[in-house]
Amino acid sequence: MSKDQNTFMQRAIALADQGMQEGTGGPFGAVIVKNGEIIAEASNQVTSTNDPTAHAEIAAIRLACDKLGSFQLDDCILYTSCEPCPMCLGAIYWSRFKQVFYAATQEDAAAIGFDDQFIYDELEKPMKNRKIPFEQTERDQAVDIFKKWDAKSDRVDY
Amino acid sequence: MSKDQNTFMQRAIALADQGMQEGTGGPFGAVIVKNGEIIAEASNQVTSTNDPTAHAEIAAIRLACDKLGSFQLDDCILYTSCEPCPMCLGAIYWSRFKQVFYAATQEDAAAIGFDDQFIYDELEKPMKNRKIPFEQTERDQAVDIFKKWDAKSDRVDY
Numbered sequence: 001m002s003k004d005q006n007t008f009m010q011r012a013i014a015l016a017d018q019g020m021q022e023g024t025g026g027p028f029g030a031v032i033v034k035n036g037e038i039i040a041e042a043s044n045q046v047t048s049t050n051d052p053t054a055h056a057e058i059a060a061i062r063l064a065c066d067k068l069g070s071f072q073l074d075d076c077i078l079y080t081s082c083e084p085c086p087m088c089l090g091a092i093y094w095s096r097f098k099q100v101f102y103a104a105t106q107e108d109a110a111a112i113g114f115d116d117q118f119i120y121d122e123l124e125k126p127m128k129n130r131k132i133p134f135e136q137t138e139r140d141q142a143v144d145i146f147k148k149w150d151a152k153s154d155r156v157d158y
Numbered sequence: 159m160s161k162d163q164n165t166f167m168q169r170a171i172a173l174a175d176q177g178m179q180e181g182t183g184g185p186f187g188a189v190i191v192k193n194g195e196i197i198a199e200a201s202n203q204v205t206s207t208n209d210p211t212a213h214a215e216i217a218a219i220r221l222a223c224d225k226l227g228s229f230q231l232d233d234c235i236l237y238t239s240c241e242p243c244p245m246c247l248g249a250i251y252w253s254r255f256k257q258v259f260y261a262a263t264q265e266d267a268a269a270i271g272f273d274d275q276f277i278y279d280e281l282e283k284p285m286k287n288r289k290i291p292f293e294q295t296e297r298d299q300a301v302d303i304f305k306k307w308d309a310k311s312d313r314v315d316y
Contacts (some may be wrong), residue, residue: 010298016303020310027307029273047314051220052229052252058211071210081300083292086281087248092290093277094210094245100292103300112261113315119251123244124279134241134258138167142239142261145174149185150270152178156205157271 008033008079009101011041015056016081019043026114030056030080032064032073039076040064056080057088061095071158072096082109085116086123166191166237167259169199173214174239184272188214188238190222190231197234198222200248214238215246219253229316230254240267243274246280 015029025044025149027060042059046052057080065071073095082104084092092100106116127134149155166189173187183202190198199215204210215238223229231253242250242264250258264274285292307313 006296008297013296013303016300017306020303020307020313023312023314025314026316027303036162045184046229046252046316049213050223050227050229051221052231052316053211053216053249061211062209065208065210069208071204071238073210081303083294085248085252087245087252089281089296090243090245090248090277091211093280094243095206097290100290101295102292103294103296104304105294105297107303108297108304112304119248120281122251123247123278132255132258134260135260136169136241136261136263137264138164138261139266141168141171142174145171145178145185146262146266146270147241148175149178155178156181156183158184158204158210 004036005024005079005101007037008077009081009103011038012056012079012081013103015041015043019045019056023047025054027112028056028080028082030058030060030078033077033079034064034068034073034075037073053087055085055088058091061091065095074098077101083116085114086119145151162194163237163259166196166235167239167261170214170237170239171261173199173201177203177214182206183212185270186214186238186240188218188236190218190235191235192222192226192231192233196220197225211245213243213246215242216249219249223253232256235259240264241274243272244277 012029012031020027025046028044040063045054170187170189178185183204186202198221203212
């Protein structure tokens, strides 16, 4: 890690502390860097905004994309104060980051009550064995719409 | 599936079609039901809002939580026109849905270019073998903030 990289992570951790102190949400922060400059930063906002998806990483991704006017962050680096949960990991892949730095681990988060591992475990289970039951219906109708998408000449791929 | 359940899924699929036709985003729709009534619905909005996290499920979750003034949807059922990607699956668990219905499969989505399976595969890989490199730094500093959270008397758990 270069000195700059340490500084960016320290900022992510400071945001985690600040958000927690101010009651914004859990003790998590994230910073997004492009060309050596911070373009977006956020702390967890779940409880203050009533949005279970407002983890620090996702809040920062939304801000960065809004700033860049793009739904891709392929030249960007994410600094997050904790190893991403499955939701945020998915968001990181959809955003197509260049690189990710994280500080605390899943196990560290679990030790203070944030059980990401439970979700990782659920992902690996067959649907019928999951704690939240998943059931399939109306597949053919949905696939018909997919075929229309596939044939759509002016679609915007992502 | 009862008649009502079919109706809810058909609505999710109609939203997928509508969003695609109107250029809102990909061919995906989601509906959230509580006590037998739709409380939120959305189609994919990634490309129209420059938000890579604006999948139909997450957009609907945000709307439902806003409407209920809660970051939990534990009495709610999600109807989504396609099997959720890892990001949305994570969001479903954090929202604590009671049940999920889906229509098209991951494989159906992959056939029209939405490769959720790639992300599922990445999740299972050790960090160093992932396509997006993940690197750890500054763990001790981040864990110090976690300890402050653990000791915080007025924290709002989620």
